[in-house]
Structures are given as structure tokens and as C-alpha cells.
Amino acid sequence: MSGLWNDFNSAQSNTNVIPKGTLAKVHMTLRPGGFDDASQGWTGGYAKRGTTGSVYLDAEFTVLDGPYAKRKIWSLIGLYSPNGPNWANMGRGLIRGILNSARGISDKDNSPEAQAKRRINGFANLDGLEFVARIDIGKDTNGEEKNEIRAAVTPDHRDYATLMGAIAPQYTAPSAPGHTHSQAPSGQQNTQPSATPGTAGRPSWA
Template identity: 70%
Template sequence: MTNAWNDFNDARQNANLIPKGTIARVRLTIRPGGFDDPSQGWTGGYAKRGQTGAVYIDAEYTVLEGKYARRKVWSMIGLYSPKGPDWGNMGRSFVRGILNSARGLSDKDNSPEAQNARRISGIADLDGIEFVARIDLGTDANGDEKNDIRQAVTRDHKDYAAAMGSLAAPMGFAPAPAYASHQSAYAAAAQQPAYAAPAQQSSYAPPQHQQPTHAPHAPQQPAHAPQQAAPAPVAGARPTWAQ
């Protein structure tokens, strides 16, 4: 390899390609295609329909950190093909991986919380989502090599935590869907009584109920007079001094 400034025979054919197998955190941006089919849940103009009748998501991925930060990769996420269900099923599998990766789930986790985290309200929920991807190599329409992303890396992968960085969550916890934690908080609140009495009665009596011993006008009880016990508090009743 000469690296001579005037001899380019040993230069890489395409230096812009990210090496195959690179693991990186990326952000998905959808390039809207203007195609809607409400019966399929494709609304908002995010889907795109090709000349063959195939429907897909036109995806742009931006590498967020590391050696290839700010580099972009483009690919299609299949929604429907007139040739059969395979392309749509591949797209569904890929989106499942994206949600697992973005929300810190193991693909083996089938708990109700994990199943809820794998649901979206529409394609718009995927726009801007960040996850860990394995960057691959494919070919474009002209047969030339290009980068592609076909696989999301989940927390089961040994490189997931390092790539996700501070966004990585403990095993089994989904950080992204805030609605799950909100539902848990509401359920816990619903189990609390409307009024909860103090767990422990305070031994401190309010000043207006105390008769200081040094007050000259305070009547003194005879030494032999029995001490009158304070009335027992009624459960759930508010003390008169708090009114």
C-alpha cells in the first residue's frame, strides 16, 4: 500500500461505508411518504407506497455516538407487499426488535409490562425513537454496496449496555413507556383509603391544653387527688386543636 497522493489504485472503493457488524446507538427518523390506510393503522402520512404497490416506512438512521457519530444510514421497513406476507412480517419483526432495544426489554420477556411496551398507537411513535442497531451491508437499486440496518440489538446482547450508555436500564425494566409507570402509580393510589389516621399518636400535647406548673393562677390539685386520665382518642376523629 503506497498511499501516494497521485496513485489511487490502493484506495478503498467506498470509504463512506460503515464496517459490517458495527454496533451503535441510532435515532430513527421517518421520511414521510404521504400514504394512509386507516384500516391498517397507517395514518399521519408516514407510510410510503412504491410503484409496485408495496407499502413501507422510509427510514433514516443517524448514528449518535462513537467513531461514526452523525453518519446516516437509509433503509425501508416493510409494511405490505402484494407478493405476499413475508416482507410485512419481516418489518413487524424488526419493529419488535426496535421496541425491545429502545425500552430495555429482553426479547424473552413476555410479562404483561413487556407486552404493553411492545404496543404503539401508530407509526408516529417510531419517529425519533433511539435504539441500538447492528449496521450491515446491502446493495442499492444499482447493485452497489450500501449500509443497511436490519437488526436491532436488545439487552440480551453483550454489547447492548455499552452502546446504550446511560439510557440502559436494569433487566426487565422498560424506560421509555412512561404510561406503564403511571398506571402502576394510579393503581397504588386507588388502594389507599380516603383518610388515613396517623400511624402513631404523638405524646406531645398542644400548648393550649397544657397547664404550666409555674403559672400563679393555675389551680393545684391536692397531693392525694387521683390523676385523671385523658379521654381515649376516637379512631378517625380529628383532634379539636387541629380544627
Template identity: 65%
Template sequence: MGSWNDFNDAQSNTNLIPKGTLAKVRLTIRPGGFDDAAQGWTGGYATRGSTGAVYLNGEFTVTEGQYARRKIFTLIGLYSPKGPDWANMGRSLVRGMLNSARGISDKDQSPQAQSARRISGLKDLDGIEFLARIDVGTDASGDDKNEIRSAVTPDHRDYAQNMGLTPSFAGQPAAAAVQQTAAAPQPSAGVPGRPSWAQ
């Protein structure tokens, strides 16, 4: 234990989750009261900032593991008067969140996968649980802070383990995964006691 006169060897109080950590999170949207029905922004979920930018004020809570109950605050861009980049990053993040939450490979272009990437409104994102890759950015004061910029989809080798799924389902087309989950596995003649899909 260090001296109570010299604090050079005391740990820094950064309290950051390490960059690159994978964690299952739940998104809570902090409503900003801004609606634009023409854009599909209804229900008061969007926030309009003083610059004219529109975003979702996201509070992501880690649901399990070493960092359970930790909160990460990240804005999801919907519109910026400076150009399309921020909105495109927001759309990309939401696509990843939907793929991750609904168990869809990013490469899956089946009708079922395309349907699963559609939402009826921003309310569908409030409460969504997915696997996130934790990043480190800077806040307005220039201090380090955790952010969420990307979601981890079934294409990633650690997806199934972190989402608590059976590894054999990860990365399959959405229809196959749903079909296999719904059907009780039956042992086959090939290997006694093993379901046919596991051989």
C-alpha cells in the same frame, strides 16, 4: 504516502461502516403521504411504491461513537403484493427496535413488556433511539451500502455498554428495571456502601 502517478495503493472510497458494528441510532421517518387507517397507517408516514409495496422510508442517524452523525437509509416493509415476507421482516425489525429502545428482553412476556411493544401509531417510531446492528447490503445499482436489519436488545452482552446503561439493569424484566431505576439505591447491611441490588 503513495505516488501521485500510481493510485493502485490508494484506499478504496467505500465509506461503509463495517458489517456487524453495533451503534446507537435515531430513526427519522421520511413521510411518503400514504395512509390506510384500516392498517393503522396514519399521519402520512408510510410510502407506497410503484409496485404497490408499502414501507417506511427510514433515515437512521448514528448518535454517538466513532460513526456519529453518519446516516443509514433503510426501508421498513409494511406490505408487499408478493406476499407476507417483507411485512413480517418489517414487523420483526420494529419489535426489536421497541425492545431495544425500551430496555425489554425479547423473552419477557410480562404485561409491562407486552404493553411496551405496542404503539399508538407510526408516529411513535419517528425519533425512536435504539441499538442497531449495522449490516451491508446492495443498492439498486449493485453497489454496497449500509443497512439496518436488526436491533440489539438487552439480552446481548454489549447492550448496556452501548446504550450507556448500568450493566446490572440490562436483561432484567421491564418492571424490575423500571422499579430499580425509580428507587434510589439504599446501602444494605451485607456489603457496606453497596446497594442491595448490586450484591
């Protein structure tokens, strides 16, 4: 018997949040925001500009495997904040980690080949990447817990190969701007949620 039906203190929590620190392979989709600034390399209509003047990528991550398969997580990747460089630096660090994870590069590898794999022609080269994410927990605008992606797991981690499918990613040189060679995960469609998360979970400095 799983528990008495007049006492629910021992029932499992009904929280919809994936536990903090969970590692999972995810598929990243960038939801276009229509804001470009060629001087910054923001082209293709992927960046979004918020009401505060901050600029970011609106990313959707779909969990591909494991007990949370098909679950979706939404996070903002900072590109610019009028309050200082912190948000943009965090965004650049996250993208570096995503490229390392998706393209099978050790974070310690600074060889010319590794440096070339950390370069992109535009944000279109990020759209559709699959990598191993470390799932975190933040707060939405109502103060409720929500999952976020703040870090990627690289080949330096002992569980990386297993989570990626034990096959080293095959890197293909970035295609020309405006095109992407990425594909949606098998059996998945890049459907949009009925409501756009907007700026939920944006750091105070953004």
C-alpha cells in the same frame, strides 16, 4: 512513513460503507410518505406506497456515537407487499426489535408489562426513537454497496448497556395518535438529504 507516493496498493480503501456487523446507537426519523389505511393501522401520513403497490416506512437512521457518529443510513421497513407476507413479516420483526432496544426490553420477556411496551398508538411513536442497531450491507439500484438497518440489539446482548450509555431507557406510555414525545438527539437536526433514496435496496419480493 505511511506508504510510497508512487504505489497506492497499500493505501486504505476509500469505501464509504460502514463495516457489516458494526453495532451503533442510532436515532430513527421516519420520512412521511402520505399514504394512510386506517384498517391496517397506517395513520399519520408516515407510510409510503411504491409503484409496485408495496407499502413501507422510509426510515433515516443517524449514528449518534463512536467513529461513525453523524453518519446517516436509509432503510425501508416493509408493511405490505403484493408478492406475499415475507416483507411485512420482516418489517414487523424489525419494529419489534427496535421497540425492545429503545425501551429496554429483553426479547425473551413476555410479561404483561413487556407486551405493553411493544405496543404503539401509531407510527408517530416510532419517529425519534433511539436504539442500538446492527449495521448491515445491501445493494442499491445500481448494484453498489449501501448500509442498511435490518436488526436491533436488545438488552440480552452483552454490549447493549455500554452502547446505550449504561443507563436503562426510561419508557413513557405512547402519546395520543398524531403526537410524538420523542426528541431529536442533542446537537442534531432532522435534515432531509438532497435526494430521496426512494426504493433503493428494496427486496425482490417487495
